[in-house]
Amino acid sequence: MGYEIRTVRADDWAELRKLRLAALSDPVARVAFVDTYEKSSAQSEDFWRGRATPIAEGGAATNVIAADEDDGMWVAMLALLDETGQCAPAAGTPGVIGEDGATPPQIHVVSVYVRPEHRGTGVAEQLFRTAIDWTWGNTKAERIRLWVHGDNPRAEAFYRRLGFARTGETMAFPPVPEETEYEMVLARS
Numbered sequence: 613m614g615y616e617i618r619t620v621r622a623d624d625w626a627e628l629r630k631l632r633l634a635a636l637s638d639p640v641a642r643v644a645f646v647d648t649y650e651k652s653s654a655q656s657e658d659f660w661r662g663r664a665t666p667i668a669e670g671g672a673a674t675n676v677i678a679a680d681e682d683d684g685m686w687v688a689m690l691a692l693l694d695e696t697g698q699c700a701p702a703a704g705t706p707g708v709i710g711e712d713g714a715t716p717p718q719i720h721v722v723s724v725y726v727r728p729e730h731r732g733t734g735v736a737e738q739l740f741r742t743a744i745d746w747t748w749g750n751t752k753a754e755r756i757r758l759w760v761h762g763d764n765p766r767a768e769a770f771y772r773r774l775g776f777a778r779t780g781e782t783m784a785f786p787p788v789p790e791e792t793e794y795e796m797v798l799a800r801s
Contacts, residue, residue, distance in 0.1 A: 614681035615688075615735050617742040619674050625660040628675060631686045635725035643761040644724065646786045667694045668750065675723075676743045678735045687730040688739050692746070693720040696753050718797075719747045721758040724767070740774055744798065754800050759793040761785060771796050 620628055629652075635641055636649040665671030678688035696717040721743065726736050747753055758776065760768045762785075781795040 613730070613733050613735075615678040615738060616681055617676065617678050617738050619666055619676055619746065620664050622661050622665045622669065622671075624677075625657065625664040627686050628664045628677070628689070629655075629660045631677065631689050631725070632723070634727065635689070635723070638725070638728065641725075643764045643785075644767070667692070673722075674746065674750075676739055676746065678726075678730075678739050680730075688726040688735050689723060690721055690725070690739055690743055691723040692743055692756075693722055694751070695720050695757075696751050716754045717752050718755045718757050719751055719753045721756060724758075736770065737774070744774070748800060756798045758796055759783065760796055762792040762794065768794070768796070774798065 666674040776796040785791040
């Protein structure tokens with residue numbers, strides 16, 4: 613199975629919406645997303661166009677997708693939030709404070725999803741490698757961070773394989789504050 617891995621453009625908004633709604637319909641979404649299908653499906657076209665607008669074009673995020681080379685279907689995604697100081701971090705997003713009292717320039721990975729029938733094919737690693745390369749080549753980020761749910765050991769093992777490590781920072785999982793998420797970071801080498 614082959615994949616085209618690329619960043620999303622603003623005019624890709626309808627496909628991004630379709631994949632995001634598929635992700636939010638998946639049973640694994642409970643530990644992977646803080647959003648809901650109901651909330652996302654009610655969003656306007658303008659919302660989705662904004663969400664698809666890359667950092668380089670003034671957006672707050674760059675989305676990276678994988679499309680099946682055979683039929684063009686979008687099968688995997690992740691979003692890179694700009695926390696480098698070029699854009700403000702998303703409201704309510706905890707940051708790690710550096711020695712100078714400021715959050716280090718970083719890109720924050722969110723909205724990671726692979727359609728069930730494409731899991732185990734290597735597409736997630738291709739997606740992440742592209743996102744990591746894009747980050748180091750297009751931003752001044754010193755690190756890439758993400759939060760992994762405590763009930764998602766498979767995802768944590770995958771992130772460790774890519775070089776991410778826990779920082780010791782934790783936070784309550786927004787939809788269920790009794791549950792914990794762990795911050796993991798990959799530093800620029």
